[in-house]
Amino acid sequence: MGSNIKDIKKDINKLASKVVKSDCRAKNKAVAKIKTESRRIIQSKYNIKAKDVSKTIKIKRASYSNPESSMTFKSHATPIIAPMLKTTKIMSGSRKKRGAYREQKIKVHIKKGSLKNLSGGRYKPFLMRVGGSKLIVARRVSEKRYSTSQVRTVPVAKMADNKDVSKHILKIGSETYDKEFKRLMELSNV
Incomplete structure (x- = not known):
């Protein structure tokens, strides 16, 4: 046993x-x-x-x-990359004026199958080239001259x-x- x-x-x-x-x-x-x-x-x-x-x-x-x-x-949020972007340019002001500037409306594909418009807020986002070839979406942080930050997506x-x-x-x-x-x-x- x-x-x-x-x-x-x-x-x-x-x-x-x-x-x-x-x-x-x-x-x-x-x-x-x-x-x-x-x-x-x-x-x-x-x-x-x-x-x-x-x-x-x-x-x-x-x-x-x-x-x-x-x-x-x-x-941490990832930056918006070029494949996410879909931008459209719209004429602002009168067409008769010379050099009427174009305003960019930036739309982003964060979630597949839907577009999000980024052009709201106090400081409007804009496209900026960094390092010669890299295209990023930036936005002013304040009214100072070089105060910009990169716009990021959902974490x-x-x-x-x-x-x-x-x-x-x-x-x-x-x-x-x-x-x-x-x-x-x-x-x-x-």
Whole structure:
């Protein structure tokens, strides 16, 4: 009877270490999959580069000593880039005047399938070339001569907070964790 109990304890210890290892590995796989899927779904809904999304995502991997894993988004807004822009120029003033200046109306594709007009506010945005070729959207901050700042889009963290995006991300994460945990528990040498 005593040797039976020792064998059972040995089996329980092996099973416990196998569960911890499987849990840790499954969490890490799920977090990696969530990062990839969140980048994909954010790009499908918003007009943003993959590298801009990836830069804002930070992953904390699980370890055997600390079995918690997480994914966080750094909340900083990305600048408006050239593919997002759609500008129209409208004549202002009388046509008879020489050199009547043209006012720019800047529209932006932040969310795919919709346009946002940026020409509101006290200081109107304008297009500006930086470094010879890079085109940015800038806006005056005050009435001083060189006080401009770059106009930015919605932060990636807010894009991921969209109800459809977060629901899809959580669904993918739980499915991946369940499938990977079952697979690892069936293996004999984890």
